[in-house]
Amino acid sequence: MTSPLEQKIRITGPSVVTANRTWDGTVVYRTATKGWSTDLADAAVVRAVPEARALLAEAVADDLGAVGAYIAPVEIGESGKIAPGNLRERIRASGVTIDLLPVPA
Amino acid sequence: MPLVRGGNISQDDFVQLADDAPLPEKGAVLVSAARFLADPQVLLQRSDRLGVIWPNNRDLDDLVPHLERIAVVALVFPTFRDGRAYSQARLLRERYAFRGELRATGQVLRDQFVFMLRAGFDAFDVKKQTDAEAFGQTVKRYSVFYQPTGDGRLAAPFRRLQLRHSESASL
Amino acid sequence: MYAYDEIDRTLIDERVSEFRDQVKRRLSGELTEDEFKMLRLQNGVYLQLHAYMFRVAIPYGTLSSKQLRRLAHVARRYDRGYGHFTTRQNIQFNWIKLADLPDALADLAEVGIHSMQTSGNNTRNVTSDQWAGVAPGEVEDPRIWSEILRQYTTLHPEFSFLPRKFKFAITASEHDRAAIKIHDIGLRLHKNEQGETGFEVLVGGGLGRTPLIAKTIRPFVHGRDLLSYVEAIMRVYNQYGRRDNIYKARIKILVHELGIEKFAEEVEEEWQHIRNSDLKLEAATIEDIRSRFTYPTYAKLPHMPDELRKAAHDPLFERWRKNSVSPHKVQGYSIVTISLKPVGGPPGDATAEQMDALADLADKYSFGEIRVGHEQNLALPHVAKHDLPALWKALDKIGLATPNVNLVSDIIACPGLDYCSLANARSIPIAQELTRRFANHDTADLIGRLHINISGCINACGHHHVGHIGILGVEKNGEEFYQITIGGRADEKAELGTLIGPSVPYNEVADVIEDVVEAYLALRATPDELFIDTVKRLGVEPFRERVYATR
Incomplete structure (x- = not known):
């Protein structure tokens, strides 16, 4: 298995590092303060390969905090709001796109 | 790396010899398959014990004729995901009746111990000290086994027949 | 039903305690993810898009009502109230916490269920005919x-x-x-x-x-x-x-x-x-x-009980009976297939409430036994024919009487991009849209047996290659596209489908499938020539022409 750090990093625009929290699997984003947040708004945004690589390295090192870290594209709105950059990340951020069976409240 | 033998961490009395290292006059040595096959006689003639590291992608055919004079066969787990050496171990024990030490080397972790014991390994080059220390506890995790192998443990089908037998005898 | 003996019970208990220790070591940092991954996979634990996914084995698709209730309990207590039945007679839970898993496994072990080897590079859950032991003409169980x-x-x-x-x-x-x-x-x-x-x-x-x-x-x-x-x-x-x-x-x-x-x-x-x-x-x-398999003691029952004769006047009942009820090897009994493909629903999903209710119905009408098939449907294997009308009413109440078994809306689909970290495209919403397009029962009945299989990536968990119509999601420049094959089948005449044309974007898939079905209706030799037989007889070309002529 190739470690994420050995893989070629290619980013085309603003990006974040995301992973799943180890103890429960929840989607998390790497923050600028060397932590994880479940809120994309808290994510550290990187725009160039060296910073992306550094952020990813630091995220991967925290294997106990979260697993499967990788770089994901985001879009930055006019107000500075961070939004997921593709369908997969939209699904991770806001859940499935489908109607589930109704569950009694 | 700690060596577990007979269930305990023990001193490795074998010296692993690089392919180009001079052969010492005395002492047990562990050599690669390549070095062994290049000149088996020179190694087998020594009075001290010989161990051979056999790669997991090579048939056992070239090794089998020498088994009686080899004290240790070390099989290799390049990663714990690569399970070829389990087959080699069973063949050595169950088909070729190898009675020397069968040593698991490479990425040997705690959670493989039971599988390895059942396949016929009796020595373990354990990667982590904590795993080596936990050996005794770990191998007690399982008390029942579904498959018959050559390790002497009574597999479920036979245990059941015995149980049924004693049940009907006591009626 | 196979009843565990002391050896079986001991083994799964020992397995649970081993996994509890492994999870503990993982959460304490003693094990890295790289080391732990194989161990969790060997216990059916994946990491998916939203969370860990937990896959539980249902060996050869046989479940007792007690076991089904326990699966419902796991869905409710450790997950979000759903279970998803897969194409390999497993059930998956999509939002499990790693820290909860040892407890969930211990709860399941109490009723003789485990998740051993439901993933990883080992032998997976052994699957079998969901009608085993009850199908007429079977050689043996x-x-x-x-x-x-x-x-x-x-x-x-x-x-x-x-x-x-x-x-x-x-x-x-x-x-x-x-x-x-x-x-x-x-x-x-x-x-x-x-x-x-x-x-x-x-x-x-x-x-x-x-x-x-x-x-x-x-x-x-x-x-x-x-x-x-x-x-x-x-x-x-x-x-x-x-x-x-x-x-x-x-x-x-x-x-x-x-x-x-x-x-x-x-x-x-x-x-x-x-x-x-x-x-x-x-x-x-x-x-x-x-000897550890128990079989029901069947009663001597008439082939055509009065209850059934009377219910035959209800066209809705008849429609369901004709679709979902199959012959049993014992006279007076039937096998009832329960569609988990309601119009607009995710294929193979059941709520904890449905599972509990179905367990009760199994106790009442099927000697406490439930089956799971690779088509992602369930079955009650031993229903007395005189109970069919009452069972139908009860199933209908809990949303489990959709009369579409083996019809065009009985779609097999993998979880796709909505859940799966390997997927390139979504599967479930495509299936849901298709069930809406073919919601009219008379139309579906007119079309007859037709299996649509959808996979969200080339790993083919939705078995798209062997669907009469297969749909494969691919990614093209960041957009979801779908390749469509026809003529595949998974049975004793197994065959791989053939591509009928260029891939189409997400929004056009349902239209193309409708066109394929229209083409079939126009091309079939007689009303009882099945889709798959028409494709076999004519090949792909006439379908391609009709479907892609205007595209």
Whole structure:
């Protein structure tokens, strides 16, 4: 298995590092303060390969905090709001796109 | 790396010899398959014990004729995901009746111990000290086994027949 | 039903405590993710898009009502109130917390359910005909042998780190409902001239990137030799299967590269060494397993009870009966298939409430037994015919009486991009849209038997290659596109589908499928020529012309 750090990093625009929290699997984003947040708004945004690589390295090192870290594209709105950059990340951020069976409240 | 033998961490009395290292006059040595096959006689003639590291992608055919004079066969787990050496171990024990030490080397972790014991390994080059220390506890995790192998443990089908037998005898 | 004995119970309890220790070591940092991954996979725990996913085995698709209730409990207590039944007779929970898993496993172990080897590079859940033991004309109950294999493959000391995953399926009926030709080892139970039980052994089937139909390696292996023969196959595979490339590591590639004759020779040579070993199954051993299966005590019932005669006046009941009720080997009884494909619903999903309610219905009407089929539907295997009207009403109340079994809206779909970290495109919303398009029962009935299979990536968990219509999601420049094949089938005449044209974007898939179906209605020779037979007779071309003419 190739470690994420050995893989070629290619980013085309603003990006974040995301992973799943180890103890429960929840989607998390790497923050600028060397932590994880479940809120994309808290994510550290990187725009160039060296910073992306550094952020990813630091995220991967925290294997106990979260697993499967990788770089994901985001879009930055006019107000500075961070939004997921593709369908997969939209699904991770806001859940499935489908109607589930109704569950009694 | 700690060596577990007979269930305990023990001193490795074998010296692993690089392919180009001079052969010492005395002492047990562990050599690669390549070095062994290049000149088996020179190694087998020594009075001290010989161990051979056999790669997991090579048939056992070239090794089998020498088994009686080899004290240790070390099989290799390049990663714990690569399970070829389990087959080699069973063949050595169950088909070729190898009675020397069968040593698991490479990425040997705690959670493989039971599988390895059942396949016929009796020595373990354990990667982590904590795993080596936990050996005794770990191998007690399982008390029942579904498959018959050559390790002497009574597999479920036979245990059941015995149980049924004693049940009907006591009626 | 197979009832665990003390040995079976001890083993799964020991497994749970081992996993509890492994999770503890992972959460304390003693194990890295790289080391832990294989251990969690061996216990059916994946990491998916939103969370961990937990896959629980339902060996050969047989469940007791007590077990189903416990699955409902897991869904409710540790998940979000749903379970998802898969194409390999497993159930998956999509939002499980790693820290909760040991408790969930312990709860399941109490009723004899486990998740061992539902993923990882080992032998997976042994699947079988969901009608095993009740199908008319069956040679014998294949679950006896499935259970023998389940035990043999569980925690196998030699084959727990194979080059890649390894799947068995067994059938004992002429009509193959277990899709044995798309498995690593497929077993067809039959009798030799002396009337002894044995198996035609097929090897090297599988879908994914390189879809291949299994080939017969031996036309008859005696039942007593089943395990030694299987061990010979697996030993050859363990040693020579490719480990350098994950996409070439399945046994099908080894069989394909060596050729079936050469592969068979290797197996034969190995087998001769071990066929008289402890693996030889004594009659007493087989009998011992058989004796742990319990069968209902059926009553002597009329073929056509009054209740059924009366209910026949209700067209809605009749519609359901004709669609979902199948003949049973015992007179006066039926097999009832329960569609988990309601209009607009996710294929194969059930809520905890539905599972509980169905468990109650199984107690009341089916000797407490439920079956799971690879089509992602459930079945009640022993329903007295006079109970059918009452059962139908009760099923309808809980949303489980959709009369679309084997029809165009009975769609098999993988979880796709909504859940799965491997997916390139979504599967479920495509299925949901199609069920809406074909919601009219009369239309669906007019179309007749038609299997649509959808996979969200080339790994083919939705078995798209063998769907009468197969839909495969791919990614093109960040957009979801879908390739459409027709003419595949998974049964005893298994065949791979053929591409009918260029891939189409997400929004156009349902339109294209409607066009394919329209083309079929126009092209079929008679109203009872099935879709799959029309494709067989005419080939893909006339479909391509009609569907792509205006595109």
